[in-house]
């Protein structure tokens with residue numbers, strides 16, 4: 001028997017094995033990338049949260065509206081949104097509101113970031129978001145990646161809005177700044193107040209089931225996220241999720 005025939009037999013056996021896997025009654029229910037049925041809008045699920053959706057606007061590190069952001073709204077998995085509502089209540093008890101910059105991020109948006117990062121000539125927003133870095137290092141240093149945990153729907157980028165001053169709490173750094181001062185444990189030239197504000201945000205989120213990230217003070221993921229292996233692609237729009 002020739003090599004080609006063997007290849008065909010192996011391929012056919014594999015196809016049968018794979019078909020068996022997906023058709024079996026014990027197969028886990030893996031949601032399709034376009035299936036938003038487990039998601040809700042934060043406007044419904046956590047109505048006191050302030051939204052400033054940067055990737056819908058042009059004030060972000062790319063300088064354009066990002067692919068997949070059709071409305072300035074925030075979507076999350078039902079479980080993450082419920083935990084965020086609890087965090088929102090805690091924040092209010094301490095005199096703050098939560099202010100969300102981004103939540104669920106479609107994989108189409110991440111593809112847009114990757115395209116932008118490959119175009120090293122486009123440095124329109126450098127002065128605001130990466131003044132210390134050459135754009136060519138963004139992949140190697142982990143600032144831009146092919147996939148984002150945000151696409152799994154249980155991750156949120158946010159800060160505290162101080163109800164007493166009517167301003168964002170001073171975190172000693174800004175959302176999406178590519179540099180070491182975005183690390184939550186960066187202390188070099190932060191004031192005690194800035195450190196305390198970072199700690200307060202972290203405390204509120206961790207107490208309500210979220211895990212922090214060691215490179216971005218604003219980024220938190222629900223520890224017990226419901227879709228740890230699925231990267232969704234449906235657009236950010238109230239029309240994507242089931243009506244409340």
Ligand SMILES: [Zn+2]
Pocket residue numbers: 150155156157216218219220
């Ligand atoms: Zn994030």
